[in-house]
Amino acid sequence: MRQNPSFAMTDVDELRRVIAANPWATLVGRDENGMTASHYAVLLDPERDDLTIVAHVGRPDDRVLGLGEQELLVVFQGPHGYVSPGWYGDVAAVPTWNYVAVHLSGVPEVLDAEENLRVLEHLVDRFEGALDDPRRMWAPPNDEDFVRRLEAGTVGFRLTPTRVTAKRKLSQNKPDEVIENVILELRGDGVYANPALAAEMQRAHDARLAARATAL
Template identity: 70%
Template sequence: MRQNPSFAMTDVAELRRLIDQNPWATLVSHTPEGLVASHYAVLLDEDRDDLTIVGHVGKPDDMIHGLGERELLIVVQGPHGYISPGWYGDVQSVPTWNFVSAHLSGVPEVLTPEENLAVLDRLVARFEARMPEPRMMWERPNDPAFVQRLERGTVGFRLTPAKILAKRKLSQNKDTEVVETVITHLQADGPYANPALAAEMRRAHDAMARA
């Protein structure tokens, strides 16, 4: 991802929010056989206040990625969507795509089985808690033996990124009037309605105004 200083996203709190709200990530490794990519849910490490990420992969993805032995790139994708040139008014323009994305890379630490179980428990609790009748990992009809077998089929990891590249391209290079028009179109009914992207644009431009 090519960086542009105007679109750089460096605030740790905002990056933590991005990861927390968009946990479905892409994991990429460069192996002797070439590039490999997998997709898993990740979480921020609850014991840290930085951008350390915890997660797991199913076996044999740990061996395919060389988990713990080589660099791992984690790509987190936030709200994104098409921006029509018609929304800019009667001026020369072309379409674009607004987005928020972060690349975090480093050599991950492989978790112990006990640590991995804790991460799996957190993952289940994070998403299952929204259900009307949540089924947590250790609750019946699951028994401890079943959960232990589940853990043995996975490998947990913790990644404290050595390199972070994050970009928030949300029409920061446009006039306020144009930005407001784009937000209005994203909030309205239509083929490219995208309230989540509109909210990210509002958040970014409000921050710019405060600065």
């Protein structure tokens, strides 16, 4: 992803927020046959406060991604959506697409069986924990043999990125009144209504207004 200084995201806490809220990621790697993109749930490492992530892939995706042998690109896609030029008012304009994305790259560390089990358990807990009656990984009717077979069919990894590219393209290059009108349109009931993108734009806009007020 080409970086644009006007749209760059650099705050680690904000990057962690986007990653945590959008765990379904795209993993891009290669083997001798070329590039492959795979899709898996990826989480922040619960034992770290940086951008280190943990996940697992099913065999043989570890081989086609070159896991542990070369650089892996992990893409997190945040809220995104269409923005009509009609929302800008009576000015010359063209359509665009607003979005938030975080790209992490590095050579991942392949985990041993016990660490992989902890990652799998963390993954289950992360999503089952939202349910009224969560079904944990070790809960019956799962038994240890079943869980161990599950683990053996996967390869866990930890990646501390050596390259980070993050972009928040949310109409920052437009006047305040245009940004606010785009937010209103996205919050509405039109065909391109997008509450999640509206909330992301509002968050970024509020931060800019606060920074501007502090600078005065």
